[in-house]
Amino acid sequence: MKLLLDAGNTRLKWRRLADDDSLLEENSTLLADLGGLSALWQAWPFTYALGCNVAGEAVAAAIAAALPSGCDLTWLVPTAEMAGVKNSYLPPHRLGADRWAALIAAAAYPQSARIIVCAGTALTIDALTPDNRFLGGTISPGFSLMRASLAESTALLTAEHGEYHPLPRQTEDAIHSGCINALTAPIARMVTHLEAQFDAVTVILTGGDARLIGSHLPVSHRIVDNLALDGLARISRL
Numbered sequence: 109m110k111l112l113l114d115a116g117n118t119r120l121k122w123r124r125l126a127d128d129d130s131l132l133e134e135n136s137t138l139l140a141d142l143g144g145l146s147a148l149w150q151a152w153p154f155t156y157a158l159g160c161n162v163a164g165e166a167v168a169a170a171i172a173a174a175l176p177s178g179c180d181l182t183w184l185v186p187t188a189e190m191a192g193v194k195n196s197y198l199p200p201h202r203l204g205a206d207r208w209a210a211l212i213a214a215a216a217y218p219q220s221a222r223i224i225v226c227a228g229t230a231l232t233i234d235a236l237t238p239d240n241r242f243l244g245g246t247i248s249p250g251f252s253l254m255r256a257s258l259a260e261s262t263a264l265l266t267a268e269h270g271e272y273h274p275l276p277r278q279t280e281d282a283i284h285s286g287c288i289n290a291l292t293a294p295i296a297r298m299v300t301h302l303e304a305q306f307d308a309v310t311v312i313l314t315g316g317d318a319r320l321i322g323s324h325l326p327v328s329h330r331i332v333d334n335l336a337l338d339g340l341a342r343i344s345r346l
Contacts (some may be wrong), residue, residue: 109152111179112340113159115139115167117229123337124152129345139167147175154179158204158344160336174332184209184343191215191342195242199233207232207245209339210314213332215240215341220308224335227255227315231291233298242244243296246294251317254287272324281287288324291317299327 110125120142122131137145146167154176161168161183171307172181186208188200193215197203207226212238215223222236227250234245249257259267270276270284295311302309313322314335332338 109154110344111149111152111154111157111175112337112344113161113171114209114334114336114340115159115161115163115171116206117163118161120145120163120167120171121334123334123341125341125344129341139163142167142170142174145171149174150176152176152282156344157181158184158340160184160209160340162204162206172264184243184340191339191346193236193344196242196244203242204232206336207234209244209336209343210234211236211339212342213339214312215333216338217310217312220310221302223295223302223309223311225253225295225311225313225315225318225321226327226335227291227313227317227321231294233295233319235298235302246298248291248294248313251287251291251320254290255283258283288321291321292322292325295321295325296327 112123114121119136119138122137126132155177157175175181184205186195186200186205187202188195191212195245210224210226211234214222219238221238224234226232229250231248231250232245235243255267258265268280270280272285272288273281276282276285299309311327311329313329313331318331320328
């Protein structure tokens with residue numbers, strides 16, 4: 109039995125696979141609740157675990173401690189090439205492992221140029237050529253982090269929930285709408301940049317805020333849940 113792990117800044121997403129790679133379960137756990145996974149995972153005969161981790165060494169240690177004895181745990185480290193994807197990052201290993209896994213998953217989609225957007229605590233926007241060469245990408249605060257930074261760094265603005273309006277007339281709506289605009293604009297800009305070089309561009313959204321951002325994105329796109337886990341599944345079959 110296999111276990112795939114995506115340790116992000118807020119949550120651990122995990123997927124349990126049978127020996128024939130069929131899906132048995134997919135779930136997520138807040139990083140603060142990792143201690144509760146031990147009793148669950150100890151009951152399953154995992155022999156192999158593969159993960160990507162951007163949450164740090166303490167989280168990696170907590171995950172390792174929760175696994176049953178004898179389970180071989182490997183953390184993905186980005187390389188210059190893997191699963192047919194070429195990594196142009198400088199140097200390659202400095203690329204986030206979750207971004208690398210998502211790029212490898214995106215390589216399985218139709219061979220247009222692809223823009224992979226992960227909308228979580230951070231917003232990453234990565235570009236992949238039709239022949240699966242990673243060109244580079246951007247990192248910026250995600251929706252919740254952007255809203256929280258306004259509340260923490262200003263005297264009169266709060267993180268109250270608002271709604272999107274093209275011309276907001278209430279502060280909470282102005283913050284909500286401004287953050288949405290700040291997140292969708294660089295995606296649309298990346299589309300324009302790639303469309304000048306390639307015949308077709310496919311936008312793939314993943315992450316907890318993918319649907320929120322997608323509902324306001326002025327370009328066609330597809331939403332794929334847990335794209336990084338899909339990439340880890342591809343790697344595990346190599």
